[in-house]
Amino acid sequence: xxxxxxxxxxxxxxxxxxxxxxxxxxxxxxxxxxxxxxxxxxxxxxxxxxxxxxxxxxxxxxxxxxxxxxxxxxxxxxxxxxxxxxxxxxxxxxxxxxxxxxxxxxxxxxxxxxxxxxxxxxxxxxxxxxxxxxxxxxxxxxxxxxxxxxxxxxxxxxxxxxxxxxxxxxxxxxxxxxxxxxxxxxxxxxxxxxxxxxxxxxxxxxxxxxxxxxxxxxxxxxxxxxxxxxxxxxxxxxxxxxxxxxxxxxxxxxxxxxxxxxxxxxxxxxxxxxxxxxxxxxx
Numbered sequence: 001x002x003x004x005x006x007x008x009x010x011x012x013x014x015x016x017x018x019x020x021x022x023x024x025x026x027x028x029x030x031x032x033x034x035x036x037x038x039x040x041x042x043x044x045x046x047x048x049x050x051x052x053x054x055x056x057x058x059x060x061x062x063x064x065x066x067x068x069x070x071x072x073x074x075x076x077x078x079x080x081x082x083x084x085x086x087x088x089x090x091x092x093x094x095x096x097x098x099x100x101x102x103x104x105x106x107x108x109x110x111x112x113x114x115x116x117x118x119x120x121x122x123x124x125x126x127x128x129x130x131x132x133x134x135x136x137x138x139x140x141x142x143x144x145x146x147x148x149x150x151x152x153x154x155x156x157x158x159x160x161x162x163x164x165x166x167x168x169x170x171x172x173x174x175x176x177x178x179x180x181x182x183x184x185x186x187x188x189x190x191x192x193x194x195x196x197x198x199x200x201x202x203x204x205x206x207x208x209x210x211x212x213x214x215x216x217x218x219x220x221x222x223x224x225x226x227x228x229x230x231x232x233x234x235x236x237x238x239x240x241x242x243x244x245x246x247x248x249x250x251x252x253x254x255x256x257x258x259x260x261x262x263x264x265x266x267x268x269x270x271x272x273x274x275x276x277x278x279x280x281x282x283x
Contacts, residue, residue, distance in 0.1 A: 008185050009034040010192070010220060010280040013053050014045025014079065015251045017275040022056050024049040025276055028075035029194060029222055029252040032059055035183060038140040041067045042181050043194055047078030047117070051086070053276055061086035067128075068145060070194020070221075071178040072098030075252075077116040084126040092128040093137060093145060095177035101165035102173055111163065111170065134176075136210055142184035148176055149198035149206045162197075182207055185282045188217030188246065195222040195253050201239040208243070216245045217282065220274070222252030233258045237265045249274055 011032040018025030028045035032054075041064050044050055054061055064087050070076050072094070084090070102115035120130060131137070136147040151174075164173040178197040183190040191207055198206075200223060204216065219240060225233055236258065240248060248262050251274025263271045272278070 007036060008183055008190065008282045010190075010282075011057060011059060012251070012274050012276055012278045013041075013057065013059065014043075014049050015274050015276050015278075016253075017251065017273065018277070019275050020277050023053050023276045026075075027252075028078065029070075030076075030079060031192065031221070033143075033181065033183065033192065035140060035143055038065045038143055039063055040065060040139065040143070040181070041083060042192055043068075043070050043076040044079030044083050046075045047080075047082060049276070050079035051082050054086075057277060062088070064090055066090060066139060067092045068139070068181055069094035069098055070180070071095070071175060071197060072100060072102055072116050073195070074114050074117050076194050077118070080116070080123060080128070081118055081126060084123065084128055087127065089127040089129060091131050092123065093131045093133070093139070095134060095148060095179060096132040097177035098132070100173070100177070103163045103165060103170065104161045105163050105170065106161055114162075144182050144210070146180045146182060146203070146206050146210065149179060149202050151198060152202055152205065153199065180207065182211065183282075184211070184214065185217060187283065188215040190217060190282060191219045191245075193219065193221035193223060195224045197224055200236050201243075204239065204243040204245075216243055218247040218249060218280075219245050220249040220251075220280065223250055223254040223258065225258035226253050226255030228255070228258065230257070233261050237261050241265065246270060247272075249280060251275070 014030035030045040031042040033040045103111040137145040162173040163170040175197040181192040
């Protein structure tokens with residue numbers, strides 16, 4: 001487990017779970033990623049708790065080198081305006097599809113907009129220097145974004161409610177903007193997820209293509225298993241084990257049933273549930 005090593009530190013600023021009275025929870029995810037050479041904000045939560053939690057945890061967002069977006073849903077991008085108010089001019093990395101008109105559709109209900117609650121021009125006026133790329137992007141010597149993840153296998157195990165409005169018509173959203181952040185440590189790779197909409201197996205295969213035989217030390221973040229059927233959860237756990245993942249730190253959209261399955265598979269010494277204020281240190 002991560003327990004006091006130097007080198008890489010992850011601090012959970014936004015998550016669905018909160019255990020402290022002085023911190024706030026919301027449906028969303030934001031992590032401060034600190035490496036020896038970079039300070040990066042991975043996602044920004046829904047926008048309700050980022051600044052409060054950062055202040056309470058003593059995190060100065062003005063010192064960021066970059067903001068990186070896992071994909072274009074509100075629960076990962078809603079706090080971007082608040083973050084920019086602290087950072088001023090800063091690079092904001094994402095996929096070109098993050099600004100798509102994204103919706104969630106359920107039978108018998110009106111479509112609900114779940115995309116970025118900001119126009120690109122608004123963010124640029126606040127200081128965002130948008131860097132939108134499909135390909136892998138190096139952020140530092142041992143830090144990179146996977147870029148677009150090929151969908152080699154369908155893994156989700158549930159019907160996707162996600163749609164994108166294109167030319168007046170709702171179409172299934174392929175969520176090609178989904179990507180992961182990877183950090184190389186002395187013990188192996190940290191694979192940091194937003195929601196893993198591309199699928200855990202597809203994401204880990206992309207990381208393996210980019211990093212070769214380097215072992216995967218840990219997978220951290222949302223795994224999008226909240227509404228996945230039991231067989232899909234079992235398949236996700238098996239994919240992590242087959243990839244040789246040593247430790248798991250699930251949160252956000254992973255869901256209690258999946259977290260229980262991960263705890264059972266990895267044991268209490270290799271599993272830790274994310275929550276606001278959690279600090280993970282890796283050497």
